[in-house]
Amino acid sequence: EPEVTQTPSHQVTQMGQEVILRCVPISNHLYFYWYRQILGQKVEFLVSFYNNEISEKSEIFDDQFSVERPDGSNFTLKIRSTKLEDSAMYFCASSEFVQANQPQHFGDGTRLSIL
Amino acid sequence: AQKVTQAQTEISVVEKEDVTLDCVYETRDTTYYLFWYKQPPSGELVFLIRRNSFDEQNEISGRYSWNFQKSTSSFNFTITASQVVDSAVYFCALRNQAGTALIFGKGTTLSVSS
Numbered sequence: 001e002p003e004v005t006q007t008p009s010h011q012v013t014q015m016g017q018e019v020i021l022r023c024v025p026i027s028n029h030l031y032f033y034w035y036r037q038i039l040g041q042k043v044e045f046l047v048s049f050y051n052n053e054i055s056e057k058s059e060i061f062d063d064q065f066s067v068e069r070p071d072g073s074n075f076t077l078k079i080r081s082t083k084l085e086d087s088a089m090y091f092c093a094s095s096e097f098v099q100a101n102q103p104q105h106f107g108d109g110t111r112l113s114i115l
Numbered sequence: 116a117q118k119v120t121q122a123q124t125e126i127s128v129v130e131k132e133d134v135t136l137d138c139v140y141e142t143r144d145t146t147y148y149l150f151w152y153k154q155p156p157s158g159e160l161v162f163l164i165r166r167n168s169f170d171e172q173n174e175i176s177g178r179y180s181w182n183f184q185k186s187t188s189s190f191n192f193t194i195t196a197s198q199v200v201d202s203a204v205y206f207c208a209l210r211n212q213a214g215t216a217l218i219f220g221k222g223t224t225l226s227v228s229s
Contacts, residue, residue, distance in 0.1 A: 033215070043160070043206060045216035056215045091160060100210045101148045101167055104217060106160035 002026040004107035006092050012113045013082055021077045021110045023092030032075045033093040033104055034067065036060070043091065049075065050098060079112075087114045117142045119209050121220035128197050128227055136192045136223045138207030144168075146212040149183065149190045154204040154222070166190060197227045 005024040013019045025032050034046040048055040049067050066078045075094075079086055089111050093104040118141040128134045140149065151163040164174065166183050174181045178195045194201055204224050208217040 031215070033217075035217075042221040043208075043217075043219040045218070048215035058216065089158065093160075098215065100146075100212050100214070101165060103150060103162045103165055105162060106152075108157070108159040111158075 004092055004094055004105055006107035006110050010111045015084055015114050016081050019079050019082055021090050023075045023107055024073050025075055025094030029094035029096050031095045031098045034077045035091045036088040038088045082114045084114050117209055117218045119207050119218055119220035121207055121223050123223045125224045130227055130229050131196050133195050134197050136205050138190045140188050140209045144211040148210045150208040151192050152206045199227050199229050202227045
């Protein structure tokens with residue numbers, strides 16, 4: 001079964017450094033999402049992306065965050081200057097269509113640890 | 116405002132017991148969608164089921180069943196004859212017709228012991 005693939009599985013970064021999290025969505029999917037889960041807390045929406053544009057973003061997704069689809073397969077989340085509170089599990093998801101009844105399929109996540 | 120409440124933080128059962136995970140949601144939209152996801156100890160989020168707001172039929176899939184009641188804004192999930200492999204965090208999520216975001220509850224940690 002097709003999967004969403006995320007790399008790396010664990011990223012350790014010094015505070016203030018830039019970090020890029022990578023995702024390969026399911027190949028025929030056109031809609032992409034990032035979520036984050038701070039340890040022990042609920043999963044929170046960050047951003048959705050379609051046709052090389054942000055469709056929707058949450059309050060968490062401030063100017064320190066950006067997303068990009070640099071080629072036909074990758075979807076990246078960049079955090080410009082990391083803070084301690086950015087430590088979390090980051091999940092990428094994709095869906096074939098944007099309709100609200102379409103399930104979003106999640107990757108295994110990248111655990112980001114900021115020191 | 117949209118909100119999903121999973122009041123049960125942790126549930127512990129012994130194998131073969133039935134267990135029900137509660138989910139209550141709030142939304143002003145008349146058309147919306149509800150989802151359940153499973154997060155096993157390995158950390159990935161696995162899609163389990165989707166339900167439309169206009170379809171109140173309950174659903175059964177093997178040992179899993181879901182009870183959607185619009186009148187009480189609830190979408191509960193029952194596991195029959197639980198197994199150790201069911202141990203995970205279970206998340207209920209809501210998505211409105213217009214938005215793209217899934218709104219998750221805080222999750223219920225289910226521990227099934229042998």
